[in-house]
Amino acid sequence: MSDEIAVLGVGMHPWGKWGRNFVEYGVKAAQDALADAGVAWSDIQFVAGGDTVRNGYPGYVAGATFAQALGWSGAQVASSYGACATGAQAIATARAQILAGLCDVALVVGADAAPKGFFAPTGGDRPDDPDWLRFRVLGATNPIYFGLYARRRMEIYGATELDFARVKVKNSQHGYTNPNARYKKTFTIEDVLESPMVSDPLRLLQICATSDGGAALVLSSMDYARKHTTDPVTVAGVSTVTPQFPQTVIEMPNFATDSAATQPLPDTPFKDSIAQLAYEQAGLGPEDLDLAEVYDLSSALELDWYENLGLCNPGDAEKLLNDGDTTIGGRIPVNASGGLGCFGEAVPAQAIAQVCEVTWQLRGEVGDRQVEGARVGLTINQGLFGHGSSVILKR
Amino acid sequence: MSSVEKPQIPAVEGWLRMDEADPSLLGTRCEECRTVYFPPERTFCRNPRCAGSSFEEHPLSRRGRLWSFTNNCYPPPDPYVASDPFEPYAIAAVELEAEKMVVLGQVVSGVNVGDLKAGMEMELVLATLFEDDENEVVVWKWQPVAA
Ligand SMILES: [Zn+2]
Numbered sequence: 001m002s003d004e005i006a007v008l009g010v011g012m013h014p015w016g017k018w019g020r021n022f023v024e025y026g027v028k029a030a031q032d033a034l035a036d037a038g039v040a041w042s043d044i045q046f047v048a049g050g051d052t053v054r055n056g057y058p059g060y061v062a063g064a065t066f067a068q069a070l071g072w073s074g075a076q077v078a079s080s081y082g083a084c085a086t087g088a089q090a091i092a093t094a095r096a097q098i099l100a101g102l103c104d105v106a107l108v109v110g111a112d113a114a115p116k117g118f119f120a121p122t123g124g125d126r127p128d129d130p131d132w133l134r135f136r137v138l139g140a141t142n143p144i145y146f147g148l149y150a151r152r153r154m155e156i157y158g159a160t161e162l163d164f165a166r167v168k169v170k171n172s173q174h175g176y177t178n179p180n181a182r183y184k185k186t187f188t189i190e191d192v193l194e195s196p197m198v199s200d201p202l203r204l205l206q207i208c209a210t211s212d213g214g215a216a217l218v219l220s221s222m223d224y225a226r227k228h229t230t231d232p233v234t235v236a237g238v239s240t241v242t243p244q245f246p247q248t249v250i251e252m253p254n255f256a257t258d259s260a261a262t263q264p265l266p267d268t269p270f271k272d273s274i275a276q277l278a279y280e281q282a283g284l285g286p287e288d289l290d291l292a293e294v295y296d297l298s299s300a301l302e303l304d305w306y307e308n309l310g311l312c313n314p315g316d317a318e319k320l321l322n323d324g325d326t327t328i329g330g331r332i333p334v335n336a337s338g339g340l341g342c343f344g345e346a347v348p349a350q351a352i353a354q355v356c357e358v359t360w361q362l363r364g365e366v367g368d369r370q371v372e373g374a375r376v377g378l379t380i381n382q383g384l385f386g387h388g389s390s391v392i393l394k395r
Numbered sequence: 396m397s398s399v400e401k402p403q404i405p406a407v408e409g410w411l412r413m414d415e416a417d418p419s420l421l422g423t424r425c426e427e428c429r430t431v432y433f434p435p436e437r438t439f440c441r442n443p444r445c446a447g448s449s450f451e452e453h454p455l456s457r458r459g460r461l462w463s464f465t466n467n468c469y470p471p472p473d474p475y476v477a478s479d480p481f482e483p484y485a486i487a488a489v490e491l492e493a494e495k496m497v498v499l500g501q502v503v504s505g506v507n508v509g510d511l512k513a514g515m516e517m518e519l520v521l522a523t524l525f526e527d528d529e530n531e532v533v534v535w536k537w538q539p540v541a542a
Binding site: 120121123125127130132133135136137138139140141143144147148149150151152155156196197198199200201202245246248249250254255256257258259260261262263 | 406407408428429430431432433434441442443444462463464465466467468469470471472473474475476477484486488493494495496497498499500501508512513514524534
């Protein structure tokens with residue numbers, strides 16, 4: 001298909017709390033991706049950076065920051081931000097340049113050095129900023145929103161703390177041998193249920209930590225790719241959708257939903273619409289997926305994604321999990337990488353890291369956690385302030 | 396409410412009717428399409444099918460049904476002003492029937508997640524968010540309607 005592009009190379013800097021500058025993580029990931037692609041940095045025509053907002057000005061202009069660190073080469077540049085969806089914004093920007101014929105080969109890079117503890121808003125007295133106000137007025141941390149969604153599953157579908165704990169256990173068993181993961185250990189149900197409660201019903205081991213890390217991709221036109229490889233992984237769909245009015249599910253960082261009293265509801269709720277567009281672009285559906293990397297900011301949130309992706313009907317996610325369908329070896333393994341439960345979140349790198357994992361899986365290169373015979377994989381997440389993010393890859 | 400004789404000010408100017416007998420959140424309503432907004436919109440209507448830019452004040456329903464709930468077991472970071480020693484507190488998402496919207500709020504102290512159940516009727520009350528040297532800062536909180 002003419003609207004596909006190739007993933008020529010992928011690279012990551014391991015996740016952790018390394019205490020170094022984010023640029024270092026991004027450059028290491030970029031160098032690995034270039035080596036993996038067999039493309040020289042000087043041949044890259046376009047650099048798409050995923051911004052970090054917690055590392056000063058260099059983070060706001062991440063594309064140029066990485067380009068300078070790799071050595072000014074005259075490449076064109078863009079930097080973008082979409083909270084947790086930042087990586088998808090950068091991928092979408094590079095893809096549009098390639099599909100428009102404006103460049104043949106592009107580098108996508110995202111990296112972060114994260115603070116300890118809860119994500120807090122930018123400092124100062126800013127009563128016009130809902131992200132500041134939600135902390136000031138409600139003390140509504142990110143886990144508060146995750147806790148609301150988790151409790152809602154318990155109240156309407158009868159989900160239990162045990163179901164949520166099983167997600168964490170599954171992902172730890174998937175990811176503990178992943179060389180790029182931060183938490184290289186397996187957890188038991190008891191470990192999870194004995195960890196301290198943070199935002200009921202979610203405990204410490206069910207809530208994603210914040211990490212340092214970096215991830216990068218070399219993307220190219222199909223013509224360019226044919227000069228380098230015979231059977232590349234391709235990007236068949238990229239979704240960066242926003243919600244439709246009225247948005248009736250409470251979202252970070254908001255105090256309230258839109259009112260649905262005067263206007264018709266959209267045909268598709270926001271979180272369902274994210275994958276829907278990627279499926280439409282790829283001409284594929286949930287039944288075609290061999291694996292999925294989803295954003296388990298909390299263990300319970302992974303279950304919501306099963307339904308938003310169309311892997312099962314609303315209310316059936318716990319059954320899908322407990323039947324082993326989403327475990328490696330099952331029908332549709334989810335978070336074979338170990339997910340955020342094994343990584344912690346490095347915001348602008350995470351959506352790119354999801355694409356790295358699916359690429360390695362489709363090439364059959366991941367060893368212990370390989371999903372055998374995988375040909376189609378999907379990544380999905382959502383950034384606060386209304387950013388959808390989904391990529392479909394195939395081989 | 397506090398016994399100290401400090402002036403009471405709302406946590407966010409213009410969001411709260413500071414009437415203890417009849418408190419409410421103050422939203423706005425678009426004069427064109429009648430859509431209600433909270434926090435209040437005052438410039439442009441966010442309904443993509445409406446070009447409205449005039450709004451009237453619209454107090455929200457004081458009662459609604461509990462959509463979901465959770466709590467803070469640890470003190471939230473700045474700019475939240477946490478009590479010392481910190482007392483865990485619940486946060487509720489409450490669905491207002493007339494407005495067809497869900498509004499977050501802290502739950503009154505003394506009511507914990509074990510006391511809550513989705514679908515319960517909740518009522519908005521005024522309560523202290525924190526006190527500083529000059530003022531008592533007042534916020535809305537959700538309280539179960541006594542059965
Ligand atoms: Zn309007």
